[in-house]
Amino acid sequence: MMQVALVMGSISDWPQVKATANLLSELHISYDSHVISAHRMPRELQRFGETTKSEHYQVIIAAAGGAAHLPGMLAANTTLPVIGIPIQSQALNGMDSLLSIVQMPSGVPVATVAIGSAGAKNAALLAAEIIALQDPEVDDQLQAFRARQTKEATESNDQLR
Numbered sequence: 001m002m003q004v005a006l007v008m009g010s011i012s013d014w015p016q017v018k019a020t021a022n023l024l025s026e027l028h029i030s031y032d033s034h035v036i037s038a039h040r041m042p043r044e045l046q047r048f049g050e051t052t053k054s055e056h057y058q059v060i061i062a063a064a065g066g067a068a069h070l071p072g073m074l075a076a077n078t079t080l081p082v083i084g085i086p087i088q089s090q091a092l093n094g095m096d097s098l099l100s101i102v103q104m105p106s107g108v109p110v111a112t113v114a115i116g117s118a119g120a121k122n123a124a125l126l127a128a129e130i131i132a133l134q135d136p137e138v139d140d141q142l143q144a145f146r147a148r149q150t151k152e153a154t155e156s157n158d159q160l161r
């Protein structure tokens with residue numbers, strides 16, 4: 001029973017999605033990872049979306065590039081929260097991914113983060129914030145993460161002196 005399903009459209013997305021996986025681990029959140037493409041594996045995609053609740057996931061994170069239909073199609077097949085990561089594509093630098101993930105029609109939301117690795121990290125943090133609403137241990141991990149971040153930013157002032 002995993003807290004997060006981390007889904008990507010292609011294994012070529014993994015170098016960017018790794019940032020999500022690393023941060024989920026740092027926050028002690030359990031996850032499993034899958035390559036499932038809405039375009040290339042339409043039946044698997046539908047099956048996966050329909051079993052997300054019986055698998056007891058709490059949040060789905062879906063990363064895709066280009067004509068990125070994966071997050072929206074997953075959202076269409078589950079009522080769990082879906083966080084979309086627009087992969088930084090080569091042809092259009094991720095603008096294609098961003099617009100195709102963020103511009104969902106009303107009724108089927110995808111919580112879309114920024115393009116690429118920065119967004120990939122924020123996807124993990126957003127998932128943690130959702131899970132922390134009912135999980136004090138994850139809430140503690142989040143508070144500790146914020147405290148470390150504040151300390152590092154504060155200490156970076158030393159480099160100016």
Ligand SMILES: Nc1c(C(=O)O)ncn1[C@@H]1O[C@H](COP(=O)(O)O)[C@@H](O)[C@H]1O
Binds near residue numbers: 010
């Ligand atoms: N956007 C989608 C979907 C989908 O949305 O179903 N399936 C694959 N892809 C994306 O195609 C890009 C190129 O994939 P390949 O490198 O495998 O050709 C990847 O960024 C992937 O997420």
